Each structure stands twice: as structure tokens, then as C-alpha cells.
Amino acid sequence: MEERSYVETARRDKRAALEAAGVPAFAYRYDRTHSVAEARALFRDDMGDEGPVVSLAGRIARRAPQGKTTFLDLEDGSAKIQLYLRRDELGEHYQMLEHLDLDDHVGVRGRLFRTQRGELSLRPTEVTLLAKSLRPLPRGKTQATEEGAVTYGDLSDPEVRYRQRYADLAVHPEVRDVFRQRARAISWIRRFLDERGFLEVETPILQPLYGGAAARPFVTHHNALDTELYLRIADELYLKRLLVGGLERVYEIGHDFRNEGMDRTHNPEFTMLEVYQAYADYTDMMTLTEAMVAGVIEHCLGTRILERGGVTLDFTPPFRRVSFIEGVRAGCGLDLRTAPEEDLRRVVTDAGEPADAAREMGGGKLQDEVFKVVLEPHLVQPTFVLDYPKPLSPLAKEHRGDPALTERFELFVGGRELANAFSELNDPDDQRRRFEDQARQRAAGNEEAHAFDADYIRALEYGMPPAGGMGLGIDRLMMVIADQPSIRDVILYPAMRPEEG
């Protein structure tokens, strides 16, 4: 049994006292007439002491008993309001107040008015305990200053904030706002796609073969089938099968799982949007992505121009476009298609990468590294990087103008990848060769190489229409929209090591 702090003991004593007096500590329901924000909006200054009567429910966020008068702050999901309680107006209810604590849920009914100090308040004639708080929330104390509210002694330990998100949310209205904004953004994206004829679908998370990206998977086991299953690393291959089946525009918003490192921009499970459109190519995807990203930002923030970390980001379409090859050439003078690998390695090591790591690189890996060093850090404004070298893009169609490249783009913002799209490879024989190549890499020890997916090849053989496909990391988009520096701040329950080792 966990030992209780003296604070909790005091609260339990109060609970017992209330229950002994016939006051239930945990009520069943309460009819409120307004949210606190709605109630605040009802009041007009010409009402004087005769404001409307409302019923509100929420937590006690401040307690300031003053003898025959008690001030409480009541906070619900929308806002805070001060309660002004008088013994001569509450009668026997007033005795109950001394058994109420910070954080208790209460319902109150009374008239709105403005105090002499000018604070919009509620003057309750009834107070109902709705739920006792037996453990104090880690609240700070808020003071109004000339520059706005300042909170002292506030919960700040990131570990506690992520592990006990309920407490973090309860004491930080601004954290609740981040997740409200997230919900608004996602529902706007659904509407955007629905209006354009895209069908929202759900594909398997448990998969016998994983694919669609280069990543190590989580492995699990199905008892009844006695078989290994993988948590998906991407939706791609299942969604493209639907194009074969005649669902011409599909999308999915769901979690992918990648069994790799975690940091400020990576959580092991994360929310991905994938969109596929038949008879379209990557230029159509670029238009779609631009409209969607600019639209959702404008919907959430009311503007397309954002200040982020001292930099002004302008999401007004059209976004900048930079060719992968040209961008690298402008950055280091080398043409990735023709430059000797030695020269590419020198670019990488000159940028501070360890020489021995660079020596082991070759082919696509080396090209990717050159890009990361030369171009990626400069992609601050929303920028499409176009036409990736073929070795980097095993699921993308060969570029119609250059067999060394693929028709692919990635969208970068603030130096980070936000979206990835191609003209989808739909030639089953080509795809088979690429899978075979991946199988060879896998046999050579590359854990991230694709498995050979015979069923997917079979689907392509039936004939997949030409299509554009796009994937967008919802969490990273939310980091931009909500101006949060860590992916953990836009995920309600980020991955953490289990407590107690």
C-alpha cells in the first residue's frame, strides 16, 4: 500500500466528515446551464447586481476563505470564474465549504455580478459537491501582472507532465488548447479530403509482412494463428491495393509504428496521413498538399504567415520548389548523378561527419547524406524538393525525363521533413525486380529492407491505375501549427519507459 502524504490524509478526513454529515463525496450528475465561458459572455455591465442566474460545474482552482465570506475560483474546460460565497446567503451550505479542497469538482447555482474590485463573479445560493479530489493537483499559483498572468511553482518536470498527462492537462489550460487545436486540424483535413471525393478507409495495423517504408518493425505474436505479426510501419501497400480494387481516391489517418530511436521529432508510434489518387501523378499531389497544408494552417491560426523561433514562415501557395539534383549542385557544386563517390564523401566529411562512417556509405545512402548536409538545413520556408535519385525511392516511378531519377517530392518546413509523395510505381515486373533487390539486401543483413510481398505483386498484375500518393506526418504538422518544440508536446501520451524500472 502506497503511503499517503499528510495532504492526502487531510482530504480523506474531510471526505469522511462530509459523508458523516450525509453529503456524498462523489455525486452522479449535475445539470449545468452554461459553461463558464458561456456564463461570462452572458454578463453585461448594465446588469449591475442583477445578472442572470446560472448553474456551473467545475474544479475549485483557488480558495480564499475570509471568515463569513469565501472566495473560490471555479474552473471548467472553458474558463475560470470567481465565486463569492457569503455565510448569510448560503446557510448550512456554508459549513460545507470548510470541507472543500482545491481541485474538488463542485456545482454552483447563483447570480452573476461584478465585485467592487471589478471582478466578474458568481454569487451562489447553492453549492453541490460533485467529486472530491483526494490527491492535490500539482498546481502553481497564478498572479495577474501588467504583462498578463504569471504562474509560480507550476508543474514543470517533463517526466511528470508526460507520465501524468491528466495532471498536466488539469493544471495547464494551454496544454488542453494544443490538443483541441490538434483535433480541429485533423477534422479539417478529413473535411478537405472528403469534399474532394476521397474515401476514408482503415487498413490492417497487424500485418504478416511490413512494408511501404524503410524501418525496423515491432514484432508481435498471434496465439490462435501461431504466427508472427508486425505492427505496420506504413499504410502504403494496403492503400494502393485499394486503387486496384476501384476505390479511386482513398486516405487513411492512423498510427504507424517504427521500432527505432526516439527524440524530439520521433515517437515510436505516430500519426500518419496517407492519400492516394488514381489517374494522378506527383504534380497533382503537390497541388493537393499545398492546398491542404496552407488551408489547415489558415483554419487553425487564421493566417498563413507564422513566426516560429524568430523566423517568419510563409505558407502562401505556391511553395518554393527546388530540384534535388540542382539544390545539391548549388550547395556543393557536384552533380549527384555523375560525381565520383570520393567527391561526395568529401562533402560529407567536410560537413563534420565522421570519416569512417562516410567511408561505409555508398549509393543511395551516400546521396541522401549529401542532401542532408548540403540542402536540408536550408529548407526553412515551406519547400518542395523534387525528383529524388532512384536508389532512394524504391516505390516511386522512374522520372519521365531522366531514368536516374524518380518522380517524387518531399515537403520541408523548418529544416524538417513534413510530407513525402510520388508518382506511384505500378509496373508489377519493375516492382518485382525492386523487391528482389530488397530481398538480397535483407539477406545481406539490412533489417530495413522490404520483405518480398507476393500478394502486392499479384494485385499490381491485375492493373493498378497510374496514381499519385502522399504521406504527411500529422504530429510534425502539429508541431508547426501549435508551435511546440517536441513531438511529445503534441502527443497526449508519448512513449516512456515503464515506471519503476
Add this chain to the structure above:
RNA sequence: GGGGGCGUAGCUCAGCUGGUAGAGCAAGGGACUUUUAAUCCCUAGGUCGUGGGUUCGAGUCCCACCGCCCUCACCA
């Protein structure tokens, strides 16, 4: 995985070259009928992350472990 930092009361933190713990807020008692971080008086509250070691003596020094943060690497 490498490097750096952190872990002390319910919360935020202080604690020097080692001498067995402090503050503010929160809590309990008292005063107070318009407060705004209310104020004033009093009181209580701690296996100093865990386990070893050095020492007459460890929150402090050493070692190991656990957890979190930052950073590099890997990746995405």
C-alpha cells in the same frame, strides 16, 4: 549506444571546502463579510531516486544501478 545535466516536503527550489535538512506556495488550527499570488499569528510536514563504498560522521565525496532532459550517432 557515446557525451553532458538533473533527481531534496504535495508543487517550485535552496543546501558552501562532508558535521545527520531549509524557504515560498500548498496543508492543519486561529482572526477576518468584496478578496485578486488576500493578509496576519501558530503548527505540522522529509527512507535527500535506489543500492553499495570511503569516513568518527555523507543530501554533499567515490562506484554501480533506475528514471528523465539535452546533445551526438543511428534512423524516420
